[in-house]
Amino acid sequence: MGRGPSIEGRKNAADAQKAKKFTKFIREITIAARVGGGDPIANPRLRLAIDKALTANMTKDTIERALKRGTGEGATEQVVEIRYEGYGPGGVAVMVDCMTDNPTRTVADVRAAFSRNGGNLGTSGSVAFQFTKTGEIIFDIRETPALEEKIMEVALEAGADDVLSEDGFIDVLTSPDSYLGVKAAFEKAGLAPIDSDVVMRPATRAALDGEAAAQMNKLIARLEELDDVQDVHHNADLPA
Template structure:
């Protein structure tokens, strides 16, 4: 009779997953600190990156080292942000944001992943026009109408564009340039978000056949495994989110 994964095996897998998450968070903090403003209070992007790291149980020492590395005080590698655009299986538009110290490696890995899954790497601007830089702030409501109403009122008063209630969650949407102001206003209203981030949101989502969806999921998971890849955006209407 076969045995399932051992406790040690599961722990090693969880440790590896956690290390990968930390790698991506550290890179985000490093890049956010490159502006020269190393105080999160005066650097909204750095504040968001630090908040994510703390939520993931990263130690303050690790966060401070990443900030020093980004500021140049710690002699760290020169991390760069680079965006790749292309098409996945079924013509699905994909944006892949990377944070890397080696753009040659990053583009080669991204191109290989796309090609292997029936897609192709495009030129700058080839798909980004189908997306808009949008603030997404997500709250758990459990379908509580009173809480949904409170979030709606606070969000619209703060300058948000819309609030989408679905599956026991309320997602506040706002223009990218208003994101930090809206986020702070909602915090001040005593509302604690489950997640908050600036994303590239597609104007429209396209349905894909089941066989293409399977290949697309495999592509997304492949890309997520690449250390250089920071965020992935696409315009496919998947039946369920990709497991992270």
């Protein structure tokens, strides 16, 4: 009878995933500070990046070092931001946000991920118009449906743009600038979301199933494995 991964093996895998996530947070904090300055109060992008890092339990010392790199007080690296756009299986729109010190390497890796998983890299602007930058705060109320009214009340009082309810889930939508304020209002009210972030929200979704869905999942996984990739956005409606 086969044995699964050892406890040590699972821990090492989890540690590797955590280290990769922290690397992405450090890059985002560094770039945000370089572009908009090191004061989180005056720099909404930096404030959001720090919030994500703290939520993932990154230490304040690590955050401070990333900040100093961004403002030129620490070691610097020539990292640039690049967004690649393309199409996945079934014509799904895909955007890939990268931070890299070697764009030639990065575009080759991204192009290979698309071509090997039923997609193709497009030109700049080919799919971006289908997405809007939006704050999303998601609640699961399947076991506590009575919370719906309270969530809606807090959301609207805090300045959310919209509240969508479907199949026991509530999706609170905000502008990027008001996202952290709305999120803080929920925390103050003792309401914990299952997920929250500022995302590129698609105007419509493309339903996939069968082989197309399997290929799309492989494409997403491969892109997310690439060291230079920060975020992958798409409009696929994939089976659970």
